[in-house]
Amino acid sequence: MTVREFRGMNPATGEALEPAYPVTDAVALDAIVQAASDAARSYGESTGAVRSEFLTAAAANLEALGDDIVARAMLETALPEARLRGELARTANQLRLFARVAAEGSWVEARLDSPDAARTPPKPDLRSMRVPLGPVVVFGASNFPLAFSVAGGDTASALAAGCPVVVKAHPAHPGTSALAAQALSDAARDSGLPSGVFGIVYDDGHDAGLTLTRHPLVQAVAFTGSRAGGLALLRAAQERPVPVPVYAEMSSVNPVVFTSAGIERGGAGLAAALATSISGSGGQLCTQPGLLFVPSGEAGDAFLNATAAQLDSTPACTLLTGGIQAAFNQGTSGVRAHSGVRAITTGTPSDTGATAQLYSVAARDFTPALESEVFGPVSLAVRYDDVAEVTALMRGLEGQLTATLHAAPDELPALADLLAALQDRAGRVLFGGFPTGVEVGHATVHGGPYPATTVGAGTSVGTHAITRFTRLLAYQNFPDAALPPALQAANPLGLLRLIDGDWSQRQRPD
Amino acid sequence: MTVREFRGMNPATGEALEPAYPVTDAVALDAIVQAASDAARSYGESTGAVRSEFLTAAAANLEALGDDIVARAMLETALPEARLRGELARTANQLRLFARVAAEGSWVEARLDSPDAARTPPKPDLRSMRVPLGPVVVFGASNFPLAFSVAGGDTASALAAGCPVVVKAHPAHPGTSALAAQALSDAARDSGLPSGVFGIVYDDGHDAGLTLTRHPLVQAVAFTGSRAGGLALLRAAQERPVPVPVYAEMSSVNPVVFTSAGIERGGAGLAAALATSISGSGGQLCTQPGLLFVPSGEAGDAFLNATAAQLDSTPACTLLTGGIQAAFNQGTSGVRAHSGVRAITTGTPSDTGATAQLYSVAARDFTPALESEVFGPVSLAVRYDDVAEVTALMRGLEGQLTATLHAAPDELPALADLLAALQDRAGRVLFGGFPTGVEVGHATVHGGPYPATTVGAGTSVGTHAITRFTRLLAYQNFPDAALPPALQAANPLGLLRLIDGDWSQRQRPD
Structure with missing residues (x-):
C-alpha cells in the first residue's frame, strides 16, 4: 500500500517545504x-x-x-x-x-x-x-x-x-x-x-x-x-x-460605527489605529474590522482619507495560502464591482500579494452582498447621514463576533437603540478601540450569534x-465516599460550590 | 373565513369537552x-x-x-x-x-x-x-x-x-x-x-x-x-x-440495575416501591423505569414475582390520550412478541385501559428492539448471571435521563466499571430509590445524552x-455607567462575580 504524502508550501515563494x-x-x-x-x-x-x-x-x-x-x-x-x-x-x-x-x-x-x-x-x-x-x-x-x-x-x-x-x-x-x-x-x-x-x-x-x-x-x-x-x-x-x-x-465582518464625536474623540491617532487593525497580520484575523459606518461629510472624509493613506503606505503582504489569496482577489473584485462602491485607497490590487484596500459606499446603496467576509486586508466604509440608518442596517446584519462603537460618552443615552442593535448582533461590544487583539481572560467572549459561530451561546x-466540552451529571443518594471529591461533603478540594442555593467554599455537615 | 376549532377529549369517556x-x-x-x-x-x-x-x-x-x-x-x-x-x-x-x-x-x-x-x-x-x-x-x-x-x-x-x-x-x-x-x-x-x-x-x-x-x-x-x-x-x-x-x-427507559445484595438491602418494601414507580401516573413519566437488570436465580425471581403481584393488584388506568393508549398496546405487543420474552404479570392487556405489565428476558436474548420506550405502565426485566454482562449491555444503551443502581455500599468499589457505564449513559445516577419524582432544586439535572435530550449538556x-435561554456577551472598555448594573464596578446588585479570576461579592475600585 502506498502512503499518500503532502508538504507544506512556502506562500512567499510557492515552493514546497520539506519534509513530507x-x-x-x-x-x-x-x-x-x-x-x-x-x-x-x-x-x-x-x-x-x-x-x-x-x-x-x-x-x-x-x-x-x-x-x-x-x-x-x-x-x-x-x-x-x-x-x-x-x-x-x-x-x-x-x-x-x-x-x-x-x-x-x-x-x-x-x-x-x-x-x-x-x-x-x-x-x-x-x-x-x-x-x-x-x-x-x-x-x-x-x-x-x-x-x-x-x-x-x-x-x-x-x-x-x-x-x-x-x-x-x-x-x-x-x-x-x-x-x-x-x-x-x-x-x-x-x-x-x-x-x-x-x-x-x-x-x-x-x-x-x-x-x-x-x-x-x-x-x-x-x-x-x-x-x-x-x-x-x-x-x-x-x-x-x-x-x-x-x-x-x-465568519464575521466586525462592524465598527463611528459618530462624528467619536472620530473627534479618537484624535490624530485614530486613522492609523484603524489602518493597523484592518491590515495587521495581513487582515487575516477573525475580528478584523471589515465593515465601517462613517458619517457623511468632511470630518468623515478626512478620517477615511487618512486611513487610506496609511493603508497605501503599508507594503503588500503575502497571505497565508494561495487559496486565501485567490479568495481575496475574487472578494475584493466583487466589492469593486458592486453598484455605488468606490475605492479610497489607491494601491493597485496585485495577484502576487495582498494590497491593503479601503472602499466606501453610501448607506442607501448597501446590500447584503457587501456583508460577506473578504478574508484579508480590506474594509468597506458605509457612509450614513443619520444614526437611525446605521441602527436599521445593523439590525439586518448577520451575527458577528464583535461590534464596536466610537462615540463620545455623553452621546450614549441618545444612542440607546444603536447600542441595543450592536449588543443584539455580536458576542463582544467595544466602546472605542478596535476588535483585533482578543484578550485571553476570564471575561473573554469570542463567540457570537450565528453565523459568526454555530453555538452562539x-x-x-x-x-x-x-x-x-462538559455536560451536567447529577448523583442522587450516593454514599459520600463514592462521589467524586468535588461533591463530597467535606469539600476536600476547597471548591466554591452552590450549597442549598448559596455559593460558598464551606464544608457541608454530612 | 371560517375559524377551525378543536375540543379537548375526556380520555376516560372518549367524549369531547366544551368549550371549543x-x-x-x-x-x-x-x-x-x-x-x-x-x-x-x-x-x-x-x-x-x-x-x-x-x-x-x-x-x-x-x-x-x-x-x-x-x-x-x-x-x-x-x-x-x-x-x-x-x-x-x-x-x-x-x-x-x-x-x-x-x-x-x-x-x-x-x-x-x-x-x-x-x-x-x-x-x-x-x-x-x-x-x-x-x-x-x-x-x-x-x-x-x-x-x-x-x-x-x-x-x-x-x-x-x-x-x-x-x-x-x-x-x-x-x-x-x-x-x-x-x-x-x-x-x-x-x-x-x-x-x-x-x-x-x-x-x-x-x-x-x-x-x-x-x-x-x-x-x-x-x-x-x-x-x-x-x-x-x-x-x-x-x-x-x-x-x-x-x-x-x-425518550428514556431509565435502566435500574439490581444486585443480589441490592435486592436484599431494599427489603420487603422494594418490590412495592418499584411497582409504584412503574405504574404511578399510569407509567406516563419521563423517568419511569422501563428497563430493569435483575440477577438470575431465586432471589431475583422472588423479587420480580412480588413486583408483578403488586402490579397485578393495580387497577387498569386510563391513559392520557387515545393515541398514547394505542401506542401502549402496540408497544407492549412488540415486547411480548420478542423472542425469549415472557410475561410475569398475569393481567390481561385491555384495549380500553392500561393494565400494568412486567416482562422478563434473559440477557443473552436482549436486543436493541427491546430498548425503545413504551410510554405507560410497563417494564422489562433483563435477567443476568454476571455484572460484566450488565456493564456491556449498559454501554450499548442509548442515552438516558437516569440510571439507577441498587447495590450494597460495600459493593461499589467492585462495581466501578458498571458505575462508569451508568454515569456515561445518563444525566442523573441514583444509588437506591427510583428515578420517578424529579426534585426541583439547584443540583437537579433532568437531561442526558442523546436521544434522551437533543442537548445533552x-x-x-x-x-x-x-x-x-442565554448567551454570553462581553463589553470592552465601556464607561461604567453605560454598563448593565450587573457589571458595574460598585456591584449595585450585590452579585457574586468573578473578578480577575476570584469569585466574590465585592465592589471593584473603578
Whole structure:
C-alpha cells in the first residue's frame, strides 16, 4: 500500500517545504480515536492537579521550541516573526491559564442540595457537577498556527475539562503542527498520562476531518475557519446516528460605527489605529474590522482619507495560502464591482500579494452582498447621514463576533437603540478601540450569534470555553465516599460550590 | 373565513369537552411572535426584581385557580386528583424558585477582568455576563399538564432569564392550558409588563408548532414529548437560515440495575416501591423505569414475582390520550412478541385501559428492539448471571435521563466499571430509590445524552435550566455607567462575580 504524502508550501515563494507528511489513513485514524476513547475514563477522572501539570508541561515544552517553531511557522505562513513570537507567548500563557483553572477546580460548578427525610415526599440528597464529554476533535486554523491550532485554545480548554483531544492539523502548516504535537505528547508522557489523551491526524484534503467528525467515539468538534468548512462539519455532525455539538467559529465582518464625536474623540491617532487593525497580520484575523459606518461629510472624509493613506503606505503582504489569496482577489473584485462602491485607497490590487484596500459606499446603496467576509486586508466604509440608518442596517446584519462603537460618552443615552442593535448582533461590544487583539481572560467572549459561530451561546477563547466540552451529571443518594471529591461533603478540594442555593467554599455537615 | 376549532377529549369517556378552542391562524400566530419580539428588549433589560414580581404573581394566580384548574386537568388527562394537586403545588413552587433566582441575580455569571494600561499591549477593561436570547417557544407536554406545560419549568426558566415566551398549548389539555395562560397574562399585566412577554398558540395539529419553530424572530425552542416530535422540531430549527437551539427531552427507559445484595438491602418494601414507580401516573413519566437488570436465580425471581403481584393488584388506568393508549398496546405487543420474552404479570392487556405489565428476558436474548420506550405502565426485566454482562449491555444503551443502581455500599468499589457505564449513559445516577419524582432544586439535572435530550449538556428542570435561554456577551472598555448594573464596578446588585479570576461579592475600585 502506498502512503499518500503532502508538504507544506512556502506562500512567499510557492515552493514546497520539506519534509513530507504522510496523510493519516483510515486505519491509523481509527486507532488514534480509539486510543483517545480508551483514555477518556481515566483522564476524565484525573485530578485537577494532574491536568494542571500536563498543561503546564505542555506550555514549557512549547516555549522551549521557541526559535524552531517560530522559524517553521514563518516559512509555512509568511506571518512576521514578531507576530509569531507574540503568538507563541500567548499560546503558552493560554495553556497555563487553563492549567490554573483545572488546578483550582471550581469550574465544575458543584451543586449540593441537602436531603430532608422528614419532608413529604422525602427530599433526596442531590449533587451535580460538570463532567467531561469524552474525546474531542479540534481543527487547527490557518491564521493562528499556534494560538488557534494544535496547542491552541480549543485544545487547552478541552484538556482542562478532562477530554482527550484529537487534532486535525491544518494542511497549511504541518511542520508547525508536528512540533506543537510533540510538545503535547511529551508533556502527556512526562505527566504519566496515557498517550491517547492527545493525538494528531494529517490530511491535505477533507476526508480525515469528516471521518473524525462522523466517528462514533468522538463527542464534540471545535473548528475555526471558513463558513463552508464549518457548515460542512456541522451537517456531518447533525447527520450522525448520535449527533454531537460542533463549536465552529466561521465568519464575521466586525462592524465598527463611528459618530462624528467619536472620530473627534479618537484624535490624530485614530486613522492609523484603524489602518493597523484592518491590515495587521495581513487582515487575516477573525475580528478584523471589515465593515465601517462613517458619517457623511468632511470630518468623515478626512478620517477615511487618512486611513487610506496609511493603508497605501503599508507594503503588500503575502497571505497565508494561495487559496486565501485567490479568495481575496475574487472578494475584493466583487466589492469593486458592486453598484455605488468606490475605492479610497489607491494601491493597485496585485495577484502576487495582498494590497491593503479601503472602499466606501453610501448607506442607501448597501446590500447584503457587501456583508460577506473578504478574508484579508480590506474594509468597506458605509457612509450614513443619520444614526437611525446605521441602527436599521445593523439590525439586518448577520451575527458577528464583535461590534464596536466610537462615540463620545455623553452621546450614549441618545444612542440607546444603536447600542441595543450592536449588543443584539455580536458576542463582544467595544466602546472605542478596535476588535483585533482578543484578550485571553476570564471575561473573554469570542463567540457570537450565528453565523459568526454555530453555538452562539458560548466562547472559544478565555476560561469560559471549558464549559463547551462538559455536560451536567447529577448523583442522587450516593454514599459520600463514592462521589467524586468535588461533591463530597467535606469539600476536600476547597471548591466554591452552590450549597442549598448559596455559593460558598464551606464544608457541608454530612 | 371560517375559524377551525378543536375540543379537548375526556380520555376516560372518549367524549369531547366544551368549550371549543379556535386553532390559532397564521396571522394571529405571527402577531403573537411579533409582540414577543417587541417586548424582548425591554423585558430583557428588566430588573431581577421585576421578573421576580411577575413570576411570584403568576404562582399566586395559578394557585388561586386551585379547584378549577385541577378539575379541568382531571377531565382532560384522567390523572387522579391527588397527583394533580401535587403537580399544581410543584408548578407554583417552581415559579417561585425561579423568582428567587431572578431576584438574587448571580445566575448571569458576571465576570470582570481589570484593565492594565501599563501592559504591552494595554490590557482592556473586559466584562461579560449572560444575556437573554429573545423570544422562546415552549411546547406543553401531555403528561404534566401543569409542571411541564404552559406555566411549567421551561416557561419559568425562560421568563426568569428575561426571554418572552410563546407557548404552543398541548392539544390534549386546551382548557387547562387556557387557565394557566390567563394566570401568566394577568401576572404580566399586574407587574406592568407588556402583554407580549407571554403568548399562547393553539393547534390540534403540527402546523403551528412548526411555524413557530421556523419563525425568524424565535430564538430558541423547548420541548418535552415524543422522539418523533422532538426530532421534527430539531430538523426544522436546523434548516432555518439562522438555526436556533432546540432543547427537546424525548425518550428514556431509565435502566435500574439490581444486585443480589441490592435486592436484599431494599427489603420487603422494594418490590412495592418499584411497582409504584412503574405504574404511578399510569407509567406516563419521563423517568419511569422501563428497563430493569435483575440477577438470575431465586432471589431475583422472588423479587420480580412480588413486583408483578403488586402490579397485578393495580387497577387498569386510563391513559392520557387515545393515541398514547394505542401506542401502549402496540408497544407492549412488540415486547411480548420478542423472542425469549415472557410475561410475569398475569393481567390481561385491555384495549380500553392500561393494565400494568412486567416482562422478563434473559440477557443473552436482549436486543436493541427491546430498548425503545413504551410510554405507560410497563417494564422489562433483563435477567443476568454476571455484572460484566450488565456493564456491556449498559454501554450499548442509548442515552438516558437516569440510571439507577441498587447495590450494597460495600459493593461499589467492585462495581466501578458498571458505575462508569451508568454515569456515561445518563444525566442523573441514583444509588437506591427510583428515578420517578424529579426534585426541583439547584443540583437537579433532568437531561442526558442523546436521544434522551437533543442537548445533552443541560437540564430542563431545576435552576440550572435558566442558562439554556442565554448567551454570553462581553463589553470592552465601556464607561461604567453605560454598563448593565450587573457589571458595574460598585456591584449595585450585590452579585457574586468573578473578578480577575476570584469569585466574590465585592465592589471593584473603578
